[in-house]
Amino acid sequence: MREGTYALRANVMAGINKPVNIPVDVLIQPKTLRESGLPVLIECKSVGDYANTNKRRKEEAQKVRQLRESYGNGIEFVLFLCGYFDSGYLGYEAAEGIDWIWEHRIEDMRELGL
Secondary structure, three states, X not given: OOOOOEEEEEEEEEOOOOOEXXXXXXXXXXXXXXXXXXXXXXXXXXXXXXXXXXXXXXXXXXXXXXHHHHHOOOOEEEEEEEEOOOHHHHHHHHHOOOXXXXXXXXXXXXXHOO
């Protein structure tokens, strides 16, 4: 992707042994390219109650594993969270090396160079 561009609802090819398309909500290529040249991948999550979060957390972990297998640990994959996420969900994601940004703190995207 060119600097300063973005894509919505994109598929990213990942996987070593059996390549698959990984759907990603938002890809943003910062105006200043990262050393890897890869865009920031953002997965948007909105949940109305705590019960639904546990169904989803393994999906993100699987996506990150496949992406890291293909592109290395330098790939930036973050969650954009809206709604109710308890410490169990957040702890699980953190243990997988996945960071997040809250909808009410969108200015935190500046820390990603966006």
